[in-house]
Amino acid sequence: MPPPVTPPPTIPLLQAHSLSKSFALGRRRVWGEKRFLTAVDDVSLSLGAGDSLALVGESGCGKSTLGRLLMGFDAPDRGRVMFEGQDLARLRAGEKRRLRARVQMVFQDSGSSFNPRRSIGATLAEPYRIHGRAWSRAAIEALLEQVGLSASLYERHPVALSGGQRQRLNIARALALSPRLVVADEPVSALDVSVQAQIVNLLRRLQSELGLASVFISHDLAVVRQIADRMAVMYLGSLVEEGETLATLARPLHPYTRALVEAVPRPGRALVAPLEGDVPDAVSPPGGCRFHTRCPVARPLCAQERPKLETMGQERKVACHFPLV
Amino acid sequence: MDDALLSIDALRLALPSGARLLDGVSLRLERGRILGVVGESGSGKSLTGLSVLGLQPRGRLEGKLAFEGQDLLGFGPGDWRRFRGRRAAIIFQDPMTAFLPVRRIGAQIAEQIRLHSLCSRREAETRVIALLSRMGVPAPREAARRFPHELSGGLRQRAMIAMALSCDPDLVIADEPTTALDVTVQAQILMLLREIGARRAGVMLITHDMGVVAQICTDIAVLYAGVVVESGPAEAVLRTPWHPYTRALLRAIPPMDGARPDRLPTIEGTPPAPEARPPGCVFAPRCPERRAACAFRPALRRHEDRSVACVLYP
Numbered sequence: 138m139p140p141p142v143t144p145p146p147t148i149p150l151l152q153a154h155s156l157s158k159s160f161a162l163g164r165r166r167v168w169g170e171k172r173f174l175t176a177v178d179d180v181s182l183s184l185g186a187g188d189s190l191a192l193v194g195e196s197g198c199g200k201s202t203l204g205r206l207l208m209g210f211d212a213p214d215r216g217r218v219m220f221e222g223q224d225l226a227r228l229r230a231g232e233k234r235r236l237r238a239r240v241q242m243v244f245q246d247s248g249s250s251f252n253p254r255r256s257i258g259a260t261l262a263e264p265y266r267i268h269g270r271a272w273s274r275a276a277i278e279a280l281l282e283q284v285g286l287s288a289s290l291y292e293r294h295p296v297a298l299s300g301g302q303r304q305r306l307n308i309a310r311a312l313a314l315s316p317r318l319v320v321a322d323e324p325v326s327a328l329d330v331s332v333q334a335q336i337v338n339l340l341r342r343l344q345s346e347l348g349l350a351s352v353f354i355s356h357d358l359a360v361v362r363q364i365a366d367r368m369a370v371m372y373l374g375s376l377v378e379e380g381e382t383l384a385t386l387a388r389p390l391h392p393y394t395r396a397l398v399e400a401v402p403r404p405g406r407a408l409v410a411p412l413e414g415d416v417p418d419a420v421s422p423p424g425g426c427r428f429h430t431r432c433p434v435a436r437p438l439c440a441q442e443r444p445k446l447e448t449m450g451q452e453r454k455v456a457c458h459f460p461l462v
Numbered sequence: 463m464d465d466a467l468l469s470i471d472a473l474r475l476a477l478p479s480g481a482r483l484l485d486g487v488s489l490r491l492e493r494g495r496i497l498g499v500v501g502e503s504g505s506g507k508s509l510t511g512l513s514v515l516g517l518q519p520r521g522r523l524e525g526k527l528a529f530e531g532q533d534l535l536g537f538g539p540g541d542w543r544r545f546r547g548r549r550a551a552i553i554f555q556d557p558m559t560a561f562l563p564v565r566r567i568g569a570q571i572a573e574q575i576r577l578h579s580l581c582s583r584r585e586a587e588t589r590v591i592a593l594l595s596r597m598g599v600p601a602p603r604e605a606a607r608r609f610p611h612e613l614s615g616g617l618r619q620r621a622m623i624a625m626a627l628s629c630d631p632d633l634v635i636a637d638e639p640t641t642a643l644d645v646t647v648q649a650q651i652l653m654l655l656r657e658i659g660a661r662r663a664g665v666m667l668i669t670h671d672m673g674v675v676a677q678i679c680t681d682i683a684v685l686y687a688g689v690v691v692e693s694g695p696a697e698a699v700l701r702t703p704w705h706p707y708t709r710a711l712l713r714a715i716p717p718m719d720g721a722r723p724d725r726l727p728t729i730e731g732t733p734p735a736p737e738a739r740p741p742g743c744v745f746a747p748r749c750p751e752r753r754a755a756c757a758f759r760p761a762l763r764r765h766e767d768r769s770v771a772c773v774l775y776p
Contacts, residue, residue, distance in 0.1 A: 195644035196615075299732050329502035329670065334714035334726040341725070356644065363716035363726065383722060400645040402652070402673030403718050404700050411649030414600070415614045 148222040150350050151184040151318060156206050156216035158199075162420065174420050176202040177213070178374035181446075184350055186317065191353040191365035191382065193397070195416055199374040200354045204320050207352060208242055209233070220318075238268050241311035245323035247303035251295040257281070257306060258291040264313040284309040285339060301332035305339065312343065322354045337363050358401050362386055370394045373419055373427040376446055380453035390455040390462070393428050426458065434459060465531070466490045467664040468514065468633055473525035475509060475518055481736035483509055483521070485688035485744070488762050488769075491666055491681070493632070496659040498675035498696060499668045501685030502711075504733060507668045510685070511635045514666070515552055516542045529633070548578045551626035555638040557618040561610040568594075568606025571625045578629045593624040597654060616647035623654060634658055637668045652678050672715060676700050684708050687733050687744040694768030704770045707745045743772070 159175040176199040184190055192200040205211045207218055209225040218225045220236060228236060244250050251260055258277055265272035278288035284305040295303060304324065311319055324340065325333045341364060343349055355361050361368055362382055369379040370391065378391040389395040399409040412431045417423055423430045429439035438458050446456040468491040475484040484506045491497045501507040512518045513527065516537060527534040529549065537545065554560045561570055571593065572586040581589075587606075594602035597620040610618060619639060626634055636655060640648035656678045659665045667679060675682055675696055683693040684705065692705040703709045713727040731748045740746060746756040755773040762771040 195646065301732065330672075330711060331502065331714050331729040332732070334716070334728045337716065338725045338728065358645075359716040359718050362718065363722060386718070396646055398718075400649040401718055402648075402671065402677040404673065404676035406677070408649065408652060408656070408677050411653065412646045415616050415647065416644070 148219075149183045150186045150188070150221060151182075151207065151352075152219040153180060153182040153203075153207060154216050154219070156180045156203070156213045156218065158202055158206055158211060158213050172420055175374050175422070176419070177206060179216070180371075180374075180376050181216075182207075182369065182376075182379075184318070184352065187344070187348045187350055188367065189344055189351045189353065189365045191355055191361040191368040192371060193355060193358065193361055193368055194371035195356065195397075197373075197416060197419060198371040199419075200371050201322055203371070204242075204322055204352060204354045208240060208320050209236070234268070238264075238314040239316050240318045240320070241314070241316040243304075243307050243311050243319060243321040243324050245327055247300065247307045247327075250307060251303070253294065253296055255294070256291070257293050257295060257298075260295065260306070261310055261313055264310060268314060270314070280309050280313060283312065283343075285335070299332075300328055301335060304328065304332075304336050308336075308339065308343070312347070315347075316349070318350045318352070320352045320354070323356070324353065325360055326355065326357060333360070340364055358386065358398060359403075370397065373416065373422050375427060376454075376456065377428065378453075378455045378457075379446070381451075384451075384453065388461075390449060390453060390460040391428075391457050392432050392434050392461060395461060396431075396433075426456075434461075466528075467493050467530060468666070469526070469528045470510070470514075471526035473510070473513065473523070473527055475506075475513065475521050475523050477519065477521040477736075479737070482739060483519075483688055483736050484513070485739060486759075486762070486771075487525075487685070487688070487690050489683040489690055489693055491633070491664045493662050493664050494659065495680045496655070496665040496667055496678055497681045497683060498679035499666060499683050499685065500670060500672065500675055502670060502733060504687075504736070505685040506688040507670075507685050508637050511552065511637050511666060511668050514633070514635060515546055515550060517552075547574060547631070548629045549631055550633040550635065551629070551631040553619075553622055553626045553634065553636040553639045555641050557615075557622035558610060560622055561618070563610055566607055566609055567613065567621045571606075571621070571628050574625055575628050589628070590624070593628055594621065597621070597624045597627075598650065599624070615643055616650065619643060619647075619651055620654070623651070623658075627658065631663065633664050633666065635666045635668070638670070639667075640674065641669075641671075648674075672700065672712060684711070687739055688736065689744050689771065690762060690769075691745065691772070692768075692770045693762070698768060704768070704775055705745075705772050706749050706751045706774075710750075 156177055157179055158177040159173045162172040162174055164171055194200045206213050212226055261277045261280055262272055281288050286305050325336050344351055353365050365382050368382045368385055370377050372393050378394045386398055389398055396412045400411055414431055425440040425442055426444055429435040444456045444458045446454050448454050471488050473484055473487040476482045487510050499507045509518055568590045571590045575586045575589055590606055591602045594605055599605045599617055599620050640651050679696040682696040682699050683690050686707050692708050703712055710729045716726055729748055742757040743760055746752050760771045760773050762769050
């Protein structure tokens with residue numbers, strides 16, 4: 138096994154440069170115009186070793202597509218993803234395989250991500266087999282215990298596990314090859330509150346114990362607050378705000394972020410008048426600032442000119458002509 | 463004589479296999495109140511709602527289930543037909559599966575209106591449009607002509623609520639009505655539910671989200687493993703939960719304000735399966751306050767306006 142290459146400290150672990158991705162939808166009529174849905178629109182991000190970043194937004198905002206681009210599952214139409222200074226799109230097959238070991242993914246639905254006929258031990262041995270690495274029963278039992286599962290489950294099958302235990306197994310499989318980055322798409326949203334708390338604690342412990350960098354895709358701001366040091370808010374494919382999690386949630390700069398934060402129901406706070414309407418159709422998004430049609434503080438400029446993501450204050454960025462201060 | 467709109471006492475539902483899905487559900491709902499029925503998956507909260515409409519799976523249903531003093535357990539098919547829709551209606555989590563996909567939204571709501579009241583097709587149509595517009599559906603006339611898949615999730619849920627309210631029911635049961643929705647849309651639907659509650663109907667809101675309960679419910683009933691372990695005015699129960707389960711559940715929610723804890727307090731273990739429920743207190747195996755007396759099932763005891771089933775509160 139080659140020793141892991143440690144990049145010089147100046148290069149971030151993961152960098153995304155103006156990523157865009159759209160999907161062809163087909164035509165409305167036979168001779169009609171071909172329609173495209175822009176899922177991710179000019180998004181740039183950077184993540185250092187051991188950092189944790191949450192991608193936040195409502196359904197259809199492009200957060201899962203962005204996660205897939207960062208993983209290299211899909212190729213961006215424009216822009217590039219650099220992992221440890223290497224462009225994902227330019228990797229040869231062998232290099233790409235080595236990269237797979239260093240970047241892993243945890244999905245939301247732990248029920249459908251296992252082969253039901255394969256024992257838990259064999260499930261966890263699979264990553265080692267695929268990557269041609271040596272493994273032992275002891276190593277797999279240690280892995281089970283690292284995620285809080287009993288080593289005695291080795292011979293059992295995934296059906297014997299509860300939802301929370303299955304999510305632990307999912308995480309164990311992602312950790313098998315000691316990755317440097319884990320992308321988790323809604324890892325706890327299918328779980329009950331008491332089980333959710335256990336998995337959130339596990340993910341945080343692993344971040345600090347293993348120095349693991351992580352990207353969490355989530356719509357639950359309370360979970361994001363507990364789990365990620367930085368957060369990026371997406372609306373219709375674009376980043377509208379990015380910054381340190383606690384500061385962003387306590388004092389959002391973008392009106393959309395504020396609306397999201399205020400819409401979280403919590404004790405001791407009155408229900409605030411919510412945003413009007415639904416998220417517009419991503420096939421024909423509004424011009425200017427994409428949020429202006431629902432924005433409570435929009436002015437004429439917002440309908441004409443699209444704001445850029447600009448740095449404001451300490452380590453915070455916002456794409457708004459009239460940020461909240 | 464009980465004058466509550468809905469009164470359920472020691473309701474039990476056992477399947478032929480012997481699994482006890484409901485094992486002692488007691489709750490009361492008055493007109494004009496919103497009762498939050500909370501619990502984790504498998505706690506029996508949805509089944510409780512379905513039982514009120516006689517829609518529970520086939521099995522042995524025992525206990526007391528009364529609507530304005532009328533015994534629902536003795537209902538025949540005709541009684542249920544007159545009861546459902548007109549006296550009590552239900553809103554499901556996923557309106558996509560609750561609507562027929564091949565009929566227009568407006569026609570489906572109109573059908574329900576004409577089934578329960580004598581009115582012409584045209585009158586029904588007018589009422590549908592008025593209802594949709596009251597639910598905050600923009601361009602209600604056009605929306606009524608759409609098929610379910612043509613509406614967004616939020617609009618579909620509004621149409622579903624419009625259908626539930628079409629016959630002015632006295633009781634509305636909402637089963638996780640906002641779980642499938644985004645937070646900004648969820649807030650819109652919660653506002654709507656609160657208005658229904660304010661109009662003399664009773665609302666039973668089944669949810670797993672304590673934040674939702676805190677914001678719109680007047681009362682709360684906490685279910686665990688088929689048993690109501692605690693109930694009372696929502697504000698009091700959420701401020702000072704009595705039952706160890708309620709306490710643990712509230713602590714496990716990540717906070718939105720204040721310092722970020724290093725670890726969230728958790729409840730060890732998992733809820734018991736319906737066929738393997740302990741004979742004593744259902745929460746005892748996971749309870750940090752467990753003692754010898756917990757080997758016997760504690761009754762839900764009243765203490766002024768609150769009730770709790772725990773040996774700590776004799």
